[in-house]
Amino acid sequence: MELLSPAGSFEKLKYAVYYGADAVYTAGEQFGLRAKSINLSQKELKQAVEFCHQNNVKLYIAVNIFAHNTDIAILPKYLKFLQEISVDAIIISDPAIFSLAQNYAPLIPIHISTQANVTSWKSAEFWFKLGAKRIILARELSINEVKKIKTEIPEIELEMFVHGAMCMSYSGRCLLSSFLNSRDANRGNCSQPCRWQYNLIEESRPGEYFPIEEDSKGTYILNSKDLCLFDKLLEIIHTGINSIKIEGRMKSLYYVANVTRTYKTAITDLKNRKKPSYNLKKELDKVSHRVYTEGFFENFDSSFSQHYESSSYIRNYQFIGKILQQKGKTIHIEVKAKFSLNDELEIIFPEIEKDIKFKVRNIRKEDDESLNFTKPNTIVKIDLEQKIPLHGIIRKKLI
Numbered sequence: 001m002e003l004l005s006p007a008g009s010f011e012k013l014k015y016a017v018y019y020g021a022d023a024v025y026t027a028g029e030q031f032g033l034r035a036k037s038i039n040l041s042q043k044e045l046k047q048a049v050e051f052c053h054q055n056n057v058k059l060y061i062a063v064n065i066f067a068h069n070t071d072i073a074i075l076p077k078y079l080k081f082l083q084e085i086s087v088d089a090i091i092i093s094d095p096a097i098f099s100l101a102q103n104y105a106p107l108i109p110i111h112i113s114t115q116a117n118v119t120s121w122k123s124a125e126f127w128f129k130l131g132a133k134r135i136i137l138a139r140e141l142s143i144n145e146v147k148k149i150k151t152e153i154p155e156i157e158l159e160m161f162v163h164g165a166m167c168m169s170y171s172g173r174c175l176l177s178s179f180l181n182s183r184d185a186n187r188g189n190c191s192q193p194c195r196w197q198y199n200l201i202e203e204s205r206p207g208e209y210f211p212i213e214e215d216s217k218g219t220y221i222l223n224s225k226d227l228c229l230f231d232k233l234l235e236i237i238h239t240g241i242n243s244i245k246i247e248g249r250m251k252s253l254y255y256v257a258n259v260t261r262t263y264k265t266a267i268t269d270l271k272n273r274k275k276p277s278y279n280l281k282k283e284l285d286k287v288s289h290r291v292y293t294e295g296f297f298e299n300f301d302s303s304f305s306q307h308y309e310s311s312s313y314i315r316n317y318q319f320i321g322k323i324l325q326q327k328g329k330t331i332h333i334e335v336k337a338k339f340s341l342n343d344e345l346e347i348i349f350p351e352i353e354k355d356i357k358f359k360v361r362n363i364r365k366e367d368d369e370s371l372n373f374t375k376p377n378t379i380v381k382i383d384l385e386q387k388i389p390l391h392g393i394i395r396k397k398l399i
């Protein structure tokens with residue numbers, strides 16, 4: 001079973017690979033559903049394919065917008081380009097792009113996006129007969145429905161989401177953002193109004209807000225919890241799913257790395273007939289997330305999946321920076337968030353058991369001038385006694 005991780009930039013893609021992804025999905029600057037993510041230029045896409053293939057990792061490219069007439073004219077050139085650079089699959093939801101891909105990139109396998117809402121074996125069969133290699137299942141399916149699809153169409157590859165944010169609507173069938181903010185979710189531009197705080201107003205009393213559900217914090221009637229199927233991995237493996245997917249092309253490098261290594265370690269443990277440890281699952285609480293749910297996996301109950309009290313993220317740890325290199329006792333850090341002398345920090349690595357904690361005893365600029373604290377987007381040096389593995393990421397526990 002493949003572990004598939006998100007990458008909103010080339011840098012995040014590299015960390016997904018370093019931290020254990022078997023495959024990575026991303027998008028170019030057009031036609032993906034995360035317009036606010038940095039995404040990859042054509043030059044970077046080419047480099048990303050080379051990087052992934054050198055590391056025996058597959059790269060899938062999302063071309064999963066619902067295309068308008070203006071897109072149709074420019075899609076063939078882009079699809080031809082994706083074939084030229086040998087991406088491993090194109091993720092598609094729109095039948096128009098599906099047929100264009102078959103014409104202009106016939107050698108590249110097509111994966112049917114979750115945006116296409118495949119919720120039955122008959123729908124899977126429809127796409128299979130048209131030539132799709134894989135279905136990325138709708139998140140709204142129970143495991144029994146997934147098993148039925150696998151039994152009826154064993155030839156088609158199945159991919160399912162196991163972790164990350166969910167929509168309150170069927171993926172892609174949502175016009176909230178277009179309606180309230182003129183930003184089209186189906187063209188990668190969702191402003192997430194399902195996370196906003198809502199109240200009731202009576203027409204003749206402007207400015208008087210009536211709570212819909214009494215709670216001092218307000219109410220967030222449309223706000224979905226985040227999916228987490230960590231505890232269901234064994235059952236998913238037994239179902240014969242080909243790929244499990246982590247959501248989050250907009251998330252940080254730290255999020256992608258830590259969630260990827262957590263699932264990777266759990267899959268390896270299960271394959272070795274070992275139960276993943278409680279501490280391993282705890283890593284999923286150390287990334288920014290909303291309250292977790294197992295969503296539709298068993299029997300769906302909306303009260304378990306909506307989070308009415310708040311739309312804020314739970315943040316127990318802060319992403320401080322990544323380690324660029326170690327020279328002797330000195331590590332060079334690309335700083336993402338402030339830290340200070342005497343802070344207690346942790347460094348995580350692709351292998352969880354190598355993680356370390358340490359206290360900051362000194363901070364220096366690149367020219368060796370001493371500092372008491374750092375600023376984001378700078379490079380600093382600190383001393384560390386031990387030799388550490390490559391690709392370390394620094395985090396700080398928030399009190």
Ligand code: SF4
Nearest residue numbers: 167168174185190194
């Ligand atoms: S508004 Fe919310 S439910 Fe609708 S597409 Fe955006 S994230 Fe999904």
